[in-house]
Amino acid sequence: MRVAFYCANKHxxxxxxxxxxxxxxxxxxxxxxxxxxxxxxxxxxGDLIEPIILADNISKLPQGIRNHKVNKGVxxxxxxxxxxxxxxxxxxxxxxxxxxxxxxxxxxxxNSIGRAALSPSYExxxxxxxxxxxxxLICVGENQYLQLIDSPIKxxxxxxxxxxxxxxxxxxxxxxxxxxxxxxxxxxSLVPQKNFHYLAKVWKLISYEIPEAKxxxxxxxxxxxxxxxxxxxxxAEKNYEDKFxxxxxxxxxxAKKVLFHGNLGLSKYDIxxxxxxxxxxxxxxTETCCVSAVEMQALxxxxxxxxxxxxxxxxxxxxxxxxxxxxxEFVQNI
Numbered sequence: 001m002r003v004a005f006y007c008a009n010k011h012x013x014x015x016x017x018x019x020x021x022x023x024x025x026x027x028x029x030x031x032x033x034x035x036x037x038x039x040x041x042x043x044x045x046g047d048l049i050e051p052i053i054l055a056d057n058i059s060k061l062p063q064g065i066r067n068h069k070v071n072k073g074v075x076x077x078x079x080x081x082x083x084x085x086x087x088x089x090x091x092x093x094x095x096x097x098x099x100x101x102x103x104x105x106x107x108x109x110x111n112s113i114g115r116a117a118l119s120p121s122y123e124x125x126x127x128x129x130x131x132x133x134x135x136x137l138i139c140v141g142e143n144q145y146l147q148l149i150d151s152p153i154k155x156x157x158x159x160x161x162x163x164x165x166x167x168x169x170x171x172x173x174x175x176x177x178x179x180x181x182x183x184x185x186x187x188x189s190l191v192p193q194k195n196f197h198y199l200a201k202v203w204k205l206i207s208y209e210i211p212e213a214k215x216x217x218x219x220x221x222x223x224x225x226x227x228x229x230x231x232x233x234x235x236a237e238k239n240y241e242d243k244f245x246x247x248x249x250x251x252x253x254x255a256k257k258v259l260f261h262g263n264l265g266l267s268k269y270d271i272x273x274x275x276x277x278x279x280x281x282x283x284x285x286t287e288t289c290c291v292s293a294v295e296m297q298a299l300x301x302x303x304x305x306x307x308x309x310x311x312x313x314x315x316x317x318x319x320x321x322x323x324x325x326x327x328x329e330f331v332q333n334i
């Protein structure tokens with residue numbers, strides 16, 4: 001079986017995908033997994049499946065896997081997959097249909113699967129349901145699957161949790177020999193829907209209780225691509241950066257304890273392993289799995305976040321983390 005995966009990495013020219021076994025190289029989970037999944041399929045099921053990676057940038061992909069350059073997005077990727085006689089075309093389905101892709105795959109008679117990094121809108125679900133050659137929508141988290149179980153697309157949904165490399169689990173015992181600091185680490189893109197501002201607002205309260213703690217922030221608004229309208233610190237879109245910097249600066253003493261690292265590749269694991277508490281999107285907005293939380297737990301780092309959306313099932317409350325229902329609980333749990 002020949003399976004073509006489309007990785008939309010046009011806006012990630014500097015990200016090195018060549019060693020997916022070592023974890024996310026500093027981009028969104030959706031892009032990383034559309035390289036990592038075919039890589040792992042090649043390793044574990046190479047006698048049954050021939051994976052192909054279709055990508056906008058192909059100079060930093062894993063060796064040993066067939067790849068083809070895409071110039072004009074998902075529509076061209078589908079055309080290439082058909083030309084290569086692919087049995088299945090796998091692409092990232094978005095909230096709204098992109099480039100009339102469902103019409104294209106029906107015209108091509110190309111069996112296709114969408115991976116739901118974000119849940120599709122109701123209108124998009126209707127189109128997926130009526131498409132003959134859109135065979136399945138893969139929910140990437142249990143909560144997302146339950147939300148779609150009674151939707152128009154219910155007969156086409158399946159549930160496969162987003163995965164992480166077992167390399168992280170193998171490294172956990174080694175990394176956790178480091179001397180723990182009372183540091184806290186937030187990991188995620190610095191965009192409004194990841195809700196870093198929620199943490200920025202209460203950081204002074206946390207810092208007051210744990211004065212020796214530093215807050216490490218891994219990520220920027222460029223996690224998902226290049227953003228040209230950045231604020232002075234180059235961390236996020238100007239208006240949003242101004243918002244969370246203002247919240248942090250409301251207490252100058254605690255603000256000095258915040259360290260912005262930007263997007264990191266494998267070096268992020270050293271920071272994670274040396275920290276005491278991990279934090280991801282505290283309100284769960286748009287989360288369908290939250291791979292960052294899973295990676296933290298794999299390294300033995302407990303996660304404190306909100307009891308919302310996919311976070312309900314990605315973090316084991318009172319086992320590998322603590323889930324909060326409001327701001328006060330959030331601070332207390334950390």
